[in-house]
Amino acid sequence: MSVIAPKFRLAYLLKGVLNDVFWIIVLLTLIGIPIIMIVLFYIELPVLEGELLTPFLAFTMLFHPELAMPLIDSFMNTDFFRMAVFPGFGFAVLIATGTIFAERKLLAKMQLRVGPFYCGKIEGILQLMGDGLKLISKEIIIPAKADKPIFWAAPVLFIGTAAAFVALIPVAPGWVVADVDVGLLAVFAVVGFFPIITILSAWSANSKFPFIGGIRALYQMVSFEIPLILSLLGVVILSGTLNLSEIVESQASFPWIIFLPVGAIVFFISMLAELERIPFDLPEAESEIVAGWLTEFSGMMYGLVQLGSYLKLYAFAGLFVVLFLGGWTGPLLIPSTPPEILSGIEVGPIAIDLPGSEKFVERTLNAELINGVIWFVLKTVGVIFFILIPRGVFPRVRIDLLLQIGWYKLIGLAFVNIFIALGVLYSGILEPGVIF
Amino acid sequence: MSVKIPPGLQLEKVDERIMTLNIGPQHPGSGHMRLIVQVDGDYIVACDPDPGYVHRGEEKMAEYRNYILNIPHLERPVIHDSCNILYPYVLGVEELVGIEVPERAKYVRAIASELNRLSYTLYWLAIYGIFLGHSTMFMWPAGDRELAIDLLDKLTGARVTHSYFVPGGVRNDLPANFEDVCIRQLNYLEKRLKAYADIFYDNPILISRTKDTGVLSREDAIRLGTTGSVLRASGVDFDVRTKEPYDAYEELDVHTNVLKNGDSYDRSKIPWLDMLESCNIIKQALEKMPKSGSVRVKLKPNPKGGDDEVYKRVESGRGSLGVYIVSRSKPEPYRLKLSVGSFRNLICLPYLLKGEKLGNMPAVYWSLNYWPVEADR
Numbered sequence: 001m002s003v004i005a006p007k008f009r010l011a012y013l014l015k016g017v018l019n020d021v022f023w024i025i026v027l028l029t030l031i032g033i034p035i036i037m038i039v040l041f042y043i044e045l046p047v048l049e050g051e052l053l054t055p056f057l058a059f060t061m062l063f064h065p066e067l068a069m070p071l072i073d074s075f076m077n078t079d080f081f082r083m084a085v086f087p088g089f090g091f092a093v094l095i096a097t098g099t100i101f102a103e104r105k106l107l108a109k110m111q112l113r114v115g116p117f118y119c120g121k122i123e124g125i126l127q128l129m130g131d132g133l134k135l136i137s138k139e140i141i142i143p144a145k146a147d148k149p150i151f152w153a154a155p156v157l158f159i160g161t162a163a164a165f166v167a168l169i170p171v172a173p174g175w176v177v178a179d180v181d182v183g184l185l186a187v188f189a190v191v192g193f194f195p196i197i198t199i200l201s202a203w204s205a206n207s208k209f210p211f212i213g214g215i216r217a218l219y220q221m222v223s224f225e226i227p228l229i230l231s232l233l234g235v236v237i238l239s240g241t242l243n244l245s246e247i248v249e250s251q252a253s254f255p256w257i258i259f260l261p262v263g264a265i266v267f268f269i270s271m272l273a274e275l276e277r278i279p280f281d282l283p284e285a286e287s288e289i290v291a292g293w294l295t296e297f298s299g300m301m302y303g304l305v306q307l308g309s310y311l312k313l314y315a316f317a318g319l320f321v322v323l324f325l326g327g328w329t330g331p332l333l334i335p336s337t338p339p340e341i342l343s344g345i346e347v348g349p350i351a352i353d354l355p356g357s358e359k360f361v362e363r364t365l366n367a368e369l370i371n372g373v374i375w376f377v378l379k380t381v382g383v384i385f386f387i388l389i390p391r392g393v394f395p396r397v398r399i400d401l402l403l404q405i406g407w408y409k410l411i412g413l414a415f416v417n418i419f420i421a422l423g424v425l426y427s428g429i430l431e432p433g434v435i436f
Numbered sequence: 437m438s439v440k441i442p443p444g445l446q447l448e449k450v451d452e453r454i455m456t457l458n459i460g461p462q463h464p465g466s467g468h469m470r471l472i473v474q475v476d477g478d479y480i481v482a483c484d485p486d487p488g489y490v491h492r493g494e495e496k497m498a499e500y501r502n503y504i505l506n507i508p509h510l511e512r513p514v515i516h517d518s519c520n521i522l523y524p525y526v527l528g529v530e531e532l533v534g535i536e537v538p539e540r541a542k543y544v545r546a547i548a549s550e551l552n553r554l555s556y557t558l559y560w561l562a563i564y565g566i567f568l569g570h571s572t573m574f575m576w577p578a579g580d581r582e583l584a585i586d587l588l589d590k591l592t593g594a595r596v597t598h599s600y601f602v603p604g605g606v607r608n609d610l611p612a613n614f615e616d617v618c619i620r621q622l623n624y625l626e627k628r629l630k631a632y633a634d635i636f637y638d639n640p641i642l643i644s645r646t647k648d649t650g651v652l653s654r655e656d657a658i659r660l661g662t663t664g665s666v667l668r669a670s671g672v673d674f675d676v677r678t679k680e681p682y683d684a685y686e687e688l689d690v691h692t693n694v695l696k697n698g699d700s701y702d703r704s705k706i707p708w709l710d711m712l713e714s715c716n717i718i719k720q721a722l723e724k725m726p727k728s729g730s731v732r733v734k735l736k737p738n739p740k741g742g743d744d745e746v747y748k749r750v751e752s753g754r755g756s757l758g759v760y761i762v763s764r765s766k767p768e769p770y771r772l773k774l775s776v777g778s779f780r781n782l783i784c785l786p787y788l789l790k791g792e793k794l795g796n797m798p799a800v801y802w803s804l805n806y807w808p809v810e811a812d813r
Contacts, residue, residue, distance in 0.1 A: 111575035208457055212794070278569060279641055287465030287567040287798040393635065395642050396569030398795040399478060 016121030073360040083167070087175045092166040095380065096310035097128055103388045110392035138299035146296065147204035154201030155301045159308035161197060165190045166311055169318040170245045172328050172372030183244035184236065187319060188229055191274065194312070195221040198283070202293040213292025216399060217276070217283035223406040224273040230414035231266035234259075234421035235323045248327030255326035259424050263417035264324045266410050268386070271316045273406070275309070277387060279394035280402060317383040318376070325379045328372030336367040442486070454481060461489050465567055465798045468808040471785075475794055483789040483797075485782055491812040498772040502738055503529050506769070508599045513776070513810040515596045517556035519548045520752035521810070522601045524759040525772075527682060527748040529603040532741030532763050535733050541605035542684040543725035547618075548591060548600055549750070550714040550721070554625070555584040555596075556753035557707045557714075560805060564704055565636065567798035568645065573636045580628045583621045590614060603739065605732035615722050622715045629711055637705060646700040650788040650800035653698060660784045663777045664755020665706035665805045670698035676751040688720050700796070703803040707753075738767040754778050754805045778811040 040058055053071065061068040075081055082088055101116070105123070108115025120126025142151060167177035168187055180186050195218050202214020236242060238259065239250035257264045273280040284292040297305060321327055397405070457473045460466025470486040494513060498506050510525055511518030523545070530537060537545075558581040565573025585595050590611050592598035600607050636642060652662070657670035667674055675692040677685045693709035695702040741763030749758035755777030762771040781804040788800050 107571070111572050112579055113575055208455060278571075281569065282795070285569065285795070287569070288795055290463060290465075392572045393639075394570070395565075395573075395636075395639065395645065396795075397641055398645050398793060400793065401644055 013122060019121055020126070069360050073364055076364050082175070082177050087169070087171040088167055088177045089163055091171070092163070092311050092314050093307070095314045095377075095384075096307065099310055099313060099384050099388075101125070101128055102384075103391070106385075106388055107392050132303065135300050135303035140299040140301055141296075143205055143207055143296050145206040147206065150200055150204035151296075152301075154197055154204065155297065155304040155308070157197045158194075158201075159304050159311065161190060161193045162308040162311035162315065165315040166318075168244065169315055170248060170322060170327065171318075171376050172369045173245070173249075175369065175372070176245060179245055180243070182242050184232060184242045184247075187244075188225075191225065191228070194274070198293055201297075205293075205296040207296055209289045209291075209295045210293045212289050213283045213285075213295065216285075216289075217293055219399065220273055220276070220280065220282060220402060220406075223403055224270045224410070227266050227406060227410035227414045228270040228274065230411065231263040231270065231417055232323060233414075234263045234417045237418070237421040237425060244322050248322055248329065251326035252329050255324060255329075257324040260324065260417055260421060262413055262420060264320075266413045266417060267320060267324070269405075269410060271320065272387065272390065273402070275313050275316060275387070277313075278391040279397050281396055282399055282402060285396055313384065313387060314380070317380045317387060320383050321376060321379040325383070327379075328376045330371065330375035332367070332371055333374055334367060334370050451476075453477070459797070460486075465801075467806075468812070471797070471801070473789070473794070473797065478793050478795070480789045480792050480794060480797065483786045485785050487779070487782065487808060487811050489812065490809050494813045495772050495774060498769055500768065502767040503533075503603060503741075503769070504735075504739075506772075507602060508597070511597055511599065513774070513813055514556065514752075514754075514807055516559055517552050517753045517807075518596065518598050519545075519552040519600055520556075520750060521757060521774075521776075522599075523549055523682075523750040523752075524748040524757055525761070526601045526603055527750070528746040528759050528761045529739070529741070531746050531748070532744055532761065533603060533735065533739045535604050535735065537605050537683070538730045538733065540609075540726045540729040541731040543721045544591075544606050544610060544731055545601060546684040546688060546721045547718050547725075548588070548598070548606065550718045551584050551588050551591070552598075553714050553753045554711055555581055555588065557711050558584065560707060560753070560802075560807075561632075561704075564802050567802045568642065570636065570639075570642070573632070576628070576632065576635075580625060583625050587614075587618055587621060590617065602732065604735050605730070607732070609731045618722060619719060622718060626712065626715050629708065629715075632708065637708065643701060645796075646704065646799050646803070648697075649700045649796045650703075650792060650803065651697065651699045652703075652784060652788060656784070656787065657698065660787065662755070662781050662784055664751070664753075664781065665710065666703055666781045666784070666803075667755065668693060669695050669702040669706045671696045676749055676756045680749070682748070682750060684721060684724075687724060688717055690717060700799045700803040703805070707805060740765060740767055741769075749775070752777060754807060754810065755781065774813055776810045776813065777805070778807045782806050782811055 061071060076086075084090055104127070105115045116124025116127035118124060119130050142148060165187065168180070168183055168190065170176035170179070178186070198217040198221070199214045202210040202217070205211075235247060235256050238256060239247045241247060241250070276283050282292075284294060289295070294302060294305060453476050454474050455476075457475060458470060459473055460470040461468060468490045470489070472484040472486060473480055474482040492512070494510065497509060501509070506525070507522060511522050514521050558577040562574045562577040562581070565571070565577070588598060589595050591614065592600040592607070652660075652666065652670050654671045657667050657672060662670075663674075671694060673692055673694050675690065676682075677690045678692050681690075691713055693706055693713060695706060741761075743763065743765055745760070745762045747758060747760045749756050751757075756775075757777055758775035760771075760773040760775070761769050764770040785801060785804060788804075789797060792800060
């Protein structure tokens with residue numbers, strides 16, 4: 001038979017881990033230390049608790065962890081951290097790249113193959129890094145007759161819109177980039193941008209296959225936005241608010257999927273269509289129109305669109321969790337840290353005093369945040385798993401069947417869902433907005 | 437000097453609504469050919485298949501080689517169905533030279549050609565799966581094809597391009613213990629084939645996509661001269677193995693699968709039913725085969741035919757495959773003509789695609805059981 005993957009050996013695994021750790025340390029020292037130098041010596045430093053952070057102080061902090069606590073605390077409470085690192089872009093990119101890797105391995109297991117295997121020694125864990133490097137190193141080719149400014153702007157706009165969508169998703173109590181009172185309407189507004197970007201990029205490429213793909217994407221996204229919006233009205237009726245954080249808080253005792261399973265199903269199917277996932281990947285149908293509206297993108301432009309579409313996938317999965325599965329709510333997994341161990345760490349003869357840690361744990365790294373993030377990530381990963389599964393099971397649908405599903409079946413079911421919500425409300429089982 | 441510009445390159449006056457798409461030769465859904473498709477919105481108004489990108493002049497090349505040297509290069513058009521494309525040639529040469537094949541060799545030929553049919557059809561099915569966007573249906577048959585290829589490797593010593601059939605029999609006898617391995621692997625393959633039905637043929641999305649698309653009526657199927665699975669999907673009971681049995685097929689019990697509707701779904705289901713039938717035929721052949729005896733009659737060097745013409749045809753993976761050999765008392769054939777199923781099935785593509793949606797194009801095109809390299813010869 002053909003190439004068979006080598007059997008699992010603990011020694012190989014350990015060798016692989018050590019190998020990766022070695023290279024990570026080498027690369028971090030080569031790239032990380034120069035970056036620290038640049039940041040410390042050329043960038044204006046912040047003032048912490050009345051004291052200017054100097055390079056000298058920063059180096060001191062590396063060897064005295066107790067001095068670093070206030071710095072970490074103040075950094076974690078800045079807007080920049082929220083936008084760039086935790087509930088915002090960095091966190092979403094982490095989950096998105098994890099999704100790409102999990103998708104490739106999961107699909108490979110369903111199709112009786114091994115998937116990425118050799119890059120990074122352990123189950124091909126560095127394959128994505130290799131693919132990213134390949135995309136960056138590729139030449140970007142632009143069609144001669146393309147409308148260049150719009151064509152260049154399309155991938156950037158796409159990933160920007162996806163990041164804006166990510167910014168609206170609350171991850172833990174108080175941990176959301178943009179906590180707007182009309183959160184759900186903002187979500188619809190952002191989602192409405194995707195077809196515009198798609199048709200702009202498709203039209204500006206001035207090529208036939210992207211044009212057909214763009215028109216298909218426009219048809220698909222516009223017709224599935226209606227059931228998408230209608231299916232969420234039930235949640236709004238029951239929780240009595242449009243703010244996503246408040247919608248999560250309204251599900252403290254039970255998630256809305258118990259009352260609104262129809263709405264959840266309609267939302268899930270519309271979500272697959274909005275994400276252009278199989279079986280609704282008509283805008284990128286390979287055997288009919290090459291790669292649809294992505295045909296003329298090359299190199300990192302294509303990489304950006306792909307990253308943007310996976311960010312969008314994470315955001316939609318997060319939205320499903322927030323609206324139907326109760327967001328960050330769930331049983332307490334990790335209890336609050338007892339105050340006596342906060343003041344310092346004592347292991348045998350070594351004793352480290354951590355003066356700022358009590359305030360840090362109380363204000364930022366509390367049990368609410370940790371448990372919330374754990375529950376949110378668990379639920380989101382579960383939803384992402386269900387989004388990935390159809391790719392191994394279904395073929396692509398045809399455009400007329402797709403529109404038929406959208407306009408005849410899903411809109412009807414969405415209305416049924418609204419009537420269920422109203423029935424629950426008027427029969428007195430629940431009252432609007434007073435559950436929490 | 438006027439140069440005739442090929443269709444699709446010349447300027448033509450068309451309606452403003454109509455867009456011409458060049459699907460191929462560099463397109464993931466075309467193969468080694470080009471389809472010039474004119475679409476009005478999502479509907480195809482005209483389709484002009486343009487094969488010929490891999491024309492190699494196999495027929496002309498055959499005129500410069502003697503009957504034995506022709507074997508390795510005549511199987512090039514369909515390297516993964518190479519036993520079947522050699523079969524009519526070998527039968528024709530045997531009739532020209534006038535030799536009788538040993539009984540055991542006839543059964544070995546049937547086994548090799550059915551294994552080849554399995555290997556070809558699994559490859560075809562894998563591509564049909566990926567054309568419809570079903571990536572699991574690409575990976576499963578492509579992986580299970582290894583079973584058939586492994587058996588052929590044991591039998592002939594090559595994974596593809598076996599050069600196994602020679603005038604006068606087959607190149608070598610079955611290896612030791614071949615029967616047990618073959619039956620074990622075929623049983624597993626039958627189990628896998630039934631799993632394909634669960635994930636692919638009974639899939640509601642696939643049925644809604646391919647049912648009633650590209651319908652070829654019984655009359656049109658006969659009028660346009662289609663063959664093989666396309667003909668049998670339109671309700672015509674024709675199989676060369678049963679209608680004009682050759683070699684061991686005279687004694688083997690071959691069941692012809694016929695479906696009525698003539699749409700893409702039926703056209704894609706016939707090869708799957710044929711694969712199950714192939715497993716059955718191989719098991720029968722292994723049972724009925726004489727347990728010992730010669731498998732090859734030695735020929736004189738440079739065999740010559742008389743002033744004679746011969747036409748032989750067999751059932752290949754794509755339908756009836758005929759070879760016409762004209763001999764003029766020389767070691768080389770005077771003229772050799774291949775009549776292949778792929779090209780005959782391609783003829784009905786413009787009729788089937790007219791009025792269909794663009795999304796149906798891959799489903800209809802690849803359901804014709806078409807192999808571009810074989811059509812170009």
